[in-house]
Amino acid sequence: xxxxxxxxxxxxxxxxxxxxxxxxxxxxxxxxxxxxxxxxxxxxxxxxxxxxxxxxxxxxxxxxxxxxxxxxxxxxxxxxxxxxxxxxxxxxxxxxxxxxxxxxxxxxxxxxxxxxxxxxxxxxxxxxxxxxxxxxxxxxxxxxxxxxxxxxxxxxxxxxxxxxxxxxxxxxxxxxxxxxxxxxxxxxxxxxxxxxxxxxxxxxxxxxxxxxxxxxxxxxxxxxxxxxxxxxxxxxxxxxxxxxxxxxxxxxxxxxxxxxxxxxxxxxxxxxxxxxxxxxxxxxxxxxxxxxxxxxxxxxxxxxxxxxxxxxxxxxxxxxxxxxxxxxxxxxxxxxxxxxxxxxxxxxxxxxxxxxxxxxxxxxxxxxxxxxxxxxxxxxxxxxxxxxxxxxxxxxxxxxxxxxxxxxxxxxxxxx
Amino acid sequence: xxxxxxxxxxxxxxxxxxxxxxxxxxxxxxxxxxxxxxxxxxxxxxxxxxxxxxxxxxxxxxxxxxxxxxxxxxxxxxxxxxxxxxxxxxxxxxxxxxxxxxxxxxxxxxxxxxxxxxxxxxxxxxxxxx
Numbered sequence: 001x002x003x004x005x006x007x008x009x010x011x012x013x014x015x016x017x018x019x020x021x022x023x024x025x026x027x028x029x030x031x032x033x034x035x036x037x038x039x040x041x042x043x044x045x046x047x048x049x050x051x052x053x054x055x056x057x058x059x060x061x062x063x064x065x066x067x068x069x070x071x072x073x074x075x076x077x078x079x080x081x082x083x084x085x086x087x088x089x090x091x092x093x094x095x096x097x098x099x100x101x102x103x104x105x106x107x108x109x110x111x112x113x114x115x116x117x118x119x120x121x122x123x124x125x126x127x128x129x130x131x132x133x134x135x136x137x138x139x140x141x142x143x144x145x146x147x148x149x150x151x152x153x154x155x156x157x158x159x160x161x162x163x164x165x166x167x168x169x170x171x172x173x174x175x176x177x178x179x180x181x182x183x184x185x186x187x188x189x190x191x192x193x194x195x196x197x198x199x200x201x202x203x204x205x206x207x208x209x210x211x212x213x214x215x216x217x218x219x220x221x222x223x224x225x226x227x228x229x230x231x232x233x234x235x236x237x238x239x240x241x242x243x244x245x246x247x248x249x250x251x252x253x254x255x256x257x258x259x260x261x262x263x264x265x266x267x268x269x270x271x272x273x274x275x276x277x278x279x280x281x282x283x284x285x286x287x288x289x290x291x292x293x294x295x296x297x298x299x300x301x302x303x304x305x306x307x308x309x310x311x312x313x314x315x316x317x318x319x320x321x322x323x324x325x326x327x328x329x330x331x332x333x334x335x336x337x338x339x340x341x342x343x344x345x346x347x348x349x350x351x352x353x354x355x356x357x358x359x360x361x362x363x364x365x366x367x368x369x370x371x372x373x374x375x376x377x378x379x380x381x382x383x384x385x386x387x388x389x390x391x392x393x394x395x396x397x398x399x400x401x402x403x404x405x406x407x408x409x410x411x412x413x414x415x416x
Numbered sequence: 417x418x419x420x421x422x423x424x425x426x427x428x429x430x431x432x433x434x435x436x437x438x439x440x441x442x443x444x445x446x447x448x449x450x451x452x453x454x455x456x457x458x459x460x461x462x463x464x465x466x467x468x469x470x471x472x473x474x475x476x477x478x479x480x481x482x483x484x485x486x487x488x489x490x491x492x493x494x495x496x497x498x499x500x501x502x503x504x505x506x507x508x509x510x511x512x513x514x515x516x517x518x519x520x521x522x523x524x525x526x527x528x529x530x531x532x533x534x535x536x537x538x539x540x541x542x543x544x545x546x
Binding site for chain 1: 454522
């Protein structure tokens with residue numbers, strides 16, 4: 001990742017104009033949307049792509065010889081191709097559309113894990129994982145008696161690489177790692193981790209839900225076997241996500257869900273599977289949403305992912321010192337913008353995160369409060385819940401000033 | 417914002433009534449709010465079919481903590497039959513603040529716990545009827 005400090009070329013004011021939701025007022029104030037780690041807002045291009053599909057091209061894919069059927073099929077495949085280019089996959093057949101990163105991670109647990117793991121095999125995860133990269137492996141611990149191991153973080157929330165190396169062995173069959181923490185913003189050195197895991201012959205799975213939307217990603221450079229992404233956290237429609245899988249694995253693995261469109265032939269004795277990626281996309285897919293995810297990828301590609309990363313880094317460099325200067329405010333995770341995406345988790349002494357989020361909402365400011373679906377990490381760092389502000393391409397320094405003012409107002413109301 | 421209502425809420429949040437534990441309680445029930453991880457526990461002591469002592473404990477936001485604190489004052493000395501009649505509207509009136517729809521769960525968590533304890537089942541008959 002480039003560490004050169006360049007001036008951001010993104011103009012949040014111009015970008016905002018592409019997002020119809022910013023015309024809305026919340027409690028008669030302009031919307032300041034800082035809950036991007038949960039889901040991002042959608043540009044009009046994406047919304048229009050949905051409209052365009054239903055008004056111009058609506059048909060099922062891979063079935064019909066008529067014009068609409070052909071157009072829908074071509075557009076849906078083209079969206080896979082856009083996503084493949086976005087993460088530099090060798091082939092678009094390595095891209096499986098899912099509903100979200102959770103489904104992508106479950107696909108790996110069911111289609112690879114269930115068939116390849118035996119009792120006593122080890123799966124190495126990090127304590128930073130989102131619940132969606134923990135709970136599917138719990139299933140295999142119960143069902144197949146596999147052993148789960150968890151790499152710890154240091155008190156600043158950086159992964160303990162020394163421990164990671166020690167926990168790897170020939171028993172390790174899969175290593176699952178979150179690329180960027182949705183709680184701390186920490187970016188893990190995935191390339192190094194993947195290389196280490198490969199030395200013991202382990203399969204590697206990267207949860208890129210919080211990295212793919214925020215920094216340039218290249219699966220060939222990372223070298224991972226699987227990579228899970230949420231489309232709706234990168235301007236795509238809700239209900240979209242994808243899994244990248246190395247073709248050699250996808251071709252030999254068992255299917256995930258079974259049904260329409262994923263088969264080649266069926267007799268009463270059995271079935272053979274369709275070609276990639278359709279083998280893993282059973283039933284009629286969410287065609288319009290998938291096509292609109294392609295439009296979201298176009299939008300980000302046009303901005304340039306290096307610019308997206310630099311813009312967020314600039315916001316972090318602006319926001320972090322202000323947060324650290326606030327009396328009574330504790331910031332979790334690394335206190336600098338090095339190897340970090342635009343997520344700030346924090347607590348205000350004497351003000352519960354839910355109350356803070358409620359008071360900020362009165363100012364039109366949307367932040368998340370809670371445990372962020374990462375309870376083991378929260379427990380490890382000694383926090384029950386936090387408030388979380390997460391940035392994206394349309395956020396500005398002016399909005400960070402308003403967030404800080406909102407926090408001070410909450411402190412005045414609670415007299416702390 | 418309603419200054420007076422906020423004042424009362426803060427008073428109960430920062431100085432909760434009947435906070436702590438009882439020796440040998442007759443009814444104990446606790447439950448959390450999975451969206452925020454908050455957990456509340458109520459302990460009741462009965463004498464002559466009335467609630468003679470009540471304590472609550474646990475962590476939570478100002479709304480759930482104040483609601484719990486106010487509820488302990490409301491149910492102390494009441495019969496279990498009387499406690500069963502307390503409803504959502506009464507709790508909201510007791511809080512005396514406008515509660516946004518997103519925060520209703522926080523405001524009603526203490527009542528949910530007390531009723532579950534009193535009825536001996538998770539939730540209570542008619543809980544979801546509105």
